[in-house]
Amino acid sequence: MTIKRMLGNLLFALLLAGAAGCATTGSDRRDPFEGFNRSMYSFNDGFDQAIGKPVAGAYRDLLPGPVRTGVRNFFGNIADLCIGANNLLQGKPVDAVTDWARFAINTTVGIFGLIDWASDMGIDKHDEDFGQTFGRWGAGDGAYLVWPFLGSSGVRDSVGLVFDIGLDPVLRHKPVRVRNAMAVLRATGKRADLLDASRILEEAALDKYVFQRDAYLQRRRSLVYDGNPPRAALEVPLAEAAEPVPQPVSEALAAEPLVVRPDPATMEAAVRPLELQASPAASAGG
Numbered sequence: 001m002t003i004k005r006m007l008g009n010l011l012f013a014l015l016l017a018g019a020a021g022c023a024t025t026g027s028d029r030r031d032p033f034e035g036f037n038r039s040m041y042s043f044n045d046g047f048d049q050a051i052g053k054p055v056a057g058a059y060r061d062l063l064p065g066p067v068r069t070g071v072r073n074f075f076g077n078i079a080d081l082c083i084g085a086n087n088l089l090q091g092k093p094v095d096a097v098t099d100w101a102r103f104a105i106n107t108t109v110g111i112f113g114l115i116d117w118a119s120d121m122g123i124d125k126h127d128e129d130f131g132q133t134f135g136r137w138g139a140g141d142g143a144y145l146v147w148p149f150l151g152s153s154g155v156r157d158s159v160g161l162v163f164d165i166g167l168d169p170v171l172r173h174k175p176v177r178v179r180n181a182m183a184v185l186r187a188t189g190k191r192a193d194l195l196d197a198s199r200i201l202e203e204a205a206l207d208k209y210v211f212q213r214d215a216y217l218q219r220r221r222s223l224v225y226d227g228n229p230p231r232a233a234l235e236v237p238l239a240e241a242a243e244p245v246p247q248p249v250s251e252a253l254a255a256e257p258l259v260v261r262p263d264p265a266t267m268e269a270a271v272r273p274l275e276l277q278a279s280p281a282a283s284a285g286g
Contacts, residue, residue: 031144031213040146041209047149048191053198056191068189070114075186076125077106077113078169085167086128090136095126127223131160135224144213152216 031037060068084099102118102125110117119125134156135141142155153161165171170186173179201208221229 028144028213030141030217033143033145037144037146037213038209040148041212043148044146044151045208052191053195056188056195059188060192060195068192071185071189072193073106073110073116074113075170075182075189076116077103077110080106080125081169082164082167083126083128086130086133087126089133090128098123099126129157129160130163131157131220132224134160135220141217141220144217152212154217154220157220 028034063071080099080103084096084103087093087099088096102123103113105118105121105123106113106116109115131154139156141157145153145155145158147153147158150161170182171179173182201211204211
């Protein structure tokens with residue numbers, strides 16, 4: 001499947017999801033497609049158990065740590081190009097220059113990005129994408145969605161993903177066989193990095209789907225606001241709001257909005273257990 005066809009299919013799926021929303025309801029208003037999403041989550045989890053984790057485990061066991069670090073640095077260096085572009089589009093030119101400076105330093109001194117000299121020099125790495133850029137300029141999350149192989153997303157982030165994939169230097173690389181090999185290597189390396197953390201999700205969550213959904217939405221909100229999201233008031237169901245419970249004045253004054261903050265390692269394991277945005281299935285063909 002070519003990249004152009006894959007992007008077209010993703011857009012078509014978004015339209016279908018929007019149409020289905022008129023007749024689909026979920027237990028959470030952020031998740032009106034819960035039935036579809038749970039099916040996709042089960043499919044992704046099955047794929048991960050059968051292929052993703054075994055391949056990632058073999059990758060980690062067979063390759064020494066310095067080699068895996070070099071692979072991680074190489075693809076992270078390529079990502080700095082688009083990260084810088086998104087920072088510029090978000091109105092953060094200083095961060096954009098920092099990202100491109102990282103790319104220049106690591107590509108030259110760091111031997112095509114294999115060595116992360118920029119981080120050793122104190123130049124911070126950022127994490128930006130087009131979904132965050134749209135959110136920066138006021139686009140709401142939209143309904144929560146789970147895509148096959150791609151994992152957790154939302155309407156806004158799915159539109160952003162179209163741009164992320166279309167402008168990804170790795171997925172635009174030719175010849176096609178090299179592009180596919182790079183995409184598989186990147187996906188495998190990312191999944192291997194999450195092997196230990198994913199065990200926390202499996203052991204801690206009674207409903208892994210709900211845990212991953214809530215952690216993903218919280219993490220994306222944090223990323224859009226660069227780690228400092230505005231505090232939102234606690235939402236109360238309408239049935240409860242219609243029958244207020246008397247509360248002492250001292251308790252009412254001391255009440256704080258409810259904010260749930262999972263452990264960072266747990267959240268990272270939950271939001272992208274596959275981390276296959278450039279999976280073999282997604283990038284096969286030419």
